[in-house]
Every structure is written in structure tokens, then in C-alpha cells.
Amino acid sequence: MVVRNGEAEKNWFRSERFSYVNGAWYFETREGVIKGPFENALEAELELNFYLQQTLSQPVRTGTDY
Structure with a gap:
């Protein structure tokens, strides 16, 4: 992976975001929050x-925004 000049090399990994548990679908956010249950995989993907x-439409907050 190409990194910016002066930045250390990063190792990225992908994990499955969707899971099917006890007849229901869920997705997990990057922050580790699990959302669901959803009736089917399409509903989970749309959500x-x-x-x-x-x-992504929310402005990025910094420590000085409070």
C-alpha cells in the first residue's frame, strides 16, 4: 500500500461486517457497535x-469544537 511521505507503513485488514445469528442479520460499525436485527441480508445492507x-455527512469534530 502506498503511504504519504513521512508516514509509517500501515497494515490494513478486512473483516466481515455482516453476521447472521439466530435467524437475524446484523452489521457491525467500525467503532464496534452492532446494529440490528434485520429480517434479511438486503435489509441489513441497505441500513x-x-x-x-x-x-459521512456529519462534520468532523475536533477537540476545540466543544
Whole structure:
């Protein structure tokens, strides 16, 4: 992976974001929050996309924003 000049090499990994437990679908956020249950995989995927849209549309907060 290409990194910016002066930054250390990073090791990235991917994990499965969706899980099927006891007949219901869930997704996990990057922060480790589990969302669900959803009736099917399509519903879980649509909700994940909605969650990502909402998260990405929020302004980035810094320590001086409070």
C-alpha cells in the first residue's frame, strides 16, 4: 500500500461486517457497535449504507469544537 511521505507503513485488514445469528442479520460499525436485527441480508445492507451516508455527512469534530 502506498503511504504519504513521512508516514509509517500501515497494515490494513478486512473483516466481515455482516453476521447472521439466530435467524437475524446484523452489521457491525467500525467503532464496534452492532446494529440490528434485520429480517434479511438486503435489509441489513441497505441500513448499513444509510448509516454510512449519515455518518459521512456529519462534520468532523475536533477537540476545540466543544
